[in-house]
Amino acid sequence: MKPRFLFRSPRIRRALLALPLCLPLAWAPLSAAAQSAPAAAPAAAAAPKVLRYAFQIAETGFDPAQISDTYSRIVASNIFESPLTYDFLARPAKLVPQTAAALPEISPDFKRFVLRIRPGIYFADDPAFKGRKRELTAADYVYSLKRHYDPKLKSPSLYQLEGAKLLGLSELRKKAVDNKQPFDYDTEVEGLRALDRYTFEIRLAEPAPRFHYFLADAGSMGAVAREVIEAYPGKSMEHPVGTGPFRLAQWKRSSKITLERNPGYRAVTYDAQPAADDAVGQAILARLKGRSLPMIDRVEVSIIEESQPRWLAFLNGQLDMLERLPNEFAGIAIPNDRLAPHLAKKGVTMERVPAGDATFSYFAMEHPVVGGYTPDKVALRRALALAYDSAAEVALVRRQQAVVAQGVIPPNMSGYDPTLRTEMSEYNVARAKALLDLYGYTDKNGDGLRDLPDGKPLVLEYTSQPDQQSKQLQELWRKAMGAIGVKIEFKTAKWPENLKASRAGKLMMWGVAWLAAIPDGSYFLELMYGPNKGQANHARFDMPAFNALFEKQQGMADGPEREAVMRELQLMGVAYMPYKVNAHRILTDLMHPQVIGYRRHPFLRDFWRYVDIDTTALEKAR
Structure with missing residues (x-):
């Protein structure tokens, strides 16, 4: 029986009732043979692995060229992919290739960056591709980075590129503004161009020794496909199609975001390089190394702005994890900055780090x-x-x-x-x-x-x-x-x-x-x-x-x-x-025992692919 105090507030009751059900339904289509033989029951499909948690602030949309808020970027980073990313377990943070075949070639004067994209990476299926598999190419990154310069989009991330002074791009933008005409995506400029199908080059007017860090932010620098943008004019914020491990399945604005595993995602296995003396990181690596990514089937994100219903939803098991423990519950959950005994007995674990x-x-x-x-x-x-x-x-x-x-x-x-x-x-x-x-x-x-x-x-x-x-x-x-x-x-x-x-x-x-x-x-x-x-x-x-x-x-x-x-x-x-x-x-995240492998990274937002849900532990909790 749930404590009666959970239902005294109508506002809290409504928030809790709006959360996803704890028991996801598993289904599988019946074969023709099974339909003709009712007595032979089909084998039960494995229950999908679902990660359930909540944002405390509503999203704005999912177009990398138009978003700047953390929550929208978390979602976008799991749909789109940047050329580079971070090793999930390495501390301090370490850049590694994502869609790129290797880290960029950087000229000694820090003015030229060359990236080669791995062949065989494909966008998620979409009608815009007219039934064909659509491979990611260097031209997609050229187009995606150019979109930040399009005055129509008013990109909040443009400063990252304009500050680096990519040759010719600001002039191309100025031409569109001055002449009041559409931005010209087809004009090649010296600062951003595809050298071949899988290689693109960035040239800067001035040295920028740390420019390549921006190429690890999928939430702003992820690759989009031009066909998709043009097939859904004005709807890029609500129709994201990327090469990442997840795709948008359902979106109820400011209420619920559901993503599902991208069935066309390439073969990627779990690997990382935690420090030798990092016991937690080494334990995660030992448990998950070699597993296919992503390890979960679906992510359900509820928008719960108030702290109390978000906290109660976690305690009731309606959320698998509580990202950013609300401050007002710190004394209950982490007295003296240590996990409370009553939570530890339930198998709850915590991750506590400076937020940066x-x-x-x-x-x-x-x-x-x-x-x-x-x-x-x-x-x-x-x-x-x-x-x-x-x-x-x-x-x-x-x-x-x-x-x-x-x-x-x-x-x-x-x-x-x-x-x-x-x-x-x-x-x-x-x-x-x-x-x-x-x-x-x-x-x-x-x-x-x-x-x-x-x-x-x-x-x-x-x-x-x-x-x-x-x-x-x-x-x-x-x-x-x-x-x-x-x-x-x-x-x-x-x-x-x-x-x-x-x-x-x-x-x-x-x-x-x-x-x-x-x-x-x-x-x-x-x-x-x-x-x-x-x-x-x-x-x-x-x-x-x-x-x-x-x-x-x-x-x-x-x-x-x-x-x-x-x-x-x-x-x-x-x-x-x-x-x-x-x-x-200082941020504290709490996880129920079914959440495996979670660790807060200082910069990486797309952690969903790196965690697993232990369905056995989940059933025990229920």
Whole structure:
């Protein structure tokens, strides 16, 4: 009997009832002989292996050229494939070929990258291919990368390619914009071209020693087939067709995503290279090495935005794993950061790692209230940041499942300096008030609230989501602004709506997180690089001195000199405060005993192919 408290809240009850049933149906068509002989029962088919878990934020779609949110990219990374990927068990992260036959050939000046695609890789079947098997070729990557330059698609990942300055592509894009004509996919450019059926070349205007890391992100650089894009005009977000291990089977927007094994996926077996002293990694390898991938038949992802129903669904066995344990249940599930005995007795295991991310609130630099580079505007942002208590956020909202940030680059990334101490983490209400007084942000009409220097009301508008954690963060901001006499209002909408508005530069402030996709800390400095406005740079910070220094470090080899430049860039971010960076999270994932082989990778999103479901353990749990 289930505890009665599970059903007291109608909202929680509805969320639980919307989850997939625990008992997947197994079926198989009857042969003609079986149909003519009713007494002979057909052999029962093996129950499909299904991985069930939940996203806490709704997806936006599944076109690599149009998505930037983590959850959409997780799905896309399991459908599409990039030329490179990461060894699933190697720590530190190690690049390995995926559709490529080998790691790229890189010229000594880091301006030329050549990749050769393995023959015999095919896209999943689709009517667009008119009944023919469609082989992946070099031209598919040329087309897929060009799509990011198509102005019509407004790619949020374009900055990764434009920053590397692929020869001729930006000019091709500019021609389409200036002439108001469709982007020309058929014009060959020096910076991106197929040399033969299976080989393509990328040429850059300037050195980019770490450019090839971007070619390991299937969520943005995965190969699409031109025939599919053209067969379903305007529907690429909902009709993904790739070469990966899974294909989209069903999608109920913002509610349920179901993927199934791609029957045409090539023969790939489990292999990895964990460190010799990595006991966990070695144990996983010993158990799974040589197994055909993927090992599961289906993945069912529910969208459960609120923490409590997501937690209860895991406890009830309706989810096989709980990715990102909600902070409010840390004391119950992992007291003192160790797995609780009552969960251990059920065979639950945990994976706990630094997230490689930064949580922050941004100030829109083009907004007339909080934006600008003059001393008074800089003082306003720094005062607002000083009034906000990041340590309280870590303690009260994140329940110590994070560390307070000193800058935008998180631990375990190049450019991270563990000795760095900055104003970013400082909480000082008195200093915040003094800054506001000094620059004329005082109460001019006697209502007890501060006004702008010109006498107009000072009103902040903070955008957020309707989930419980977002409400807790709102309360911290309300309290912080109340302590310094600043009025703040909150605008609440669903994540996809906020993301769209933010890209368009329509928000004043928004609290979000940025998650690492590559091992290089400059991925976080991209948040402040001017040309990235509307893409990575949602704050729209654009300062020539920062931009020039950012470009300098992009071409530098790894080492102390580059680290020093990255430190300077972080300090510029602290000084001008386009982002109030609060914390770097620590993530805990919980797995029921039927989940075999799961391990959180710092950058790899497509883990589904590497896990198995132990159906025997699953039946025992039921």
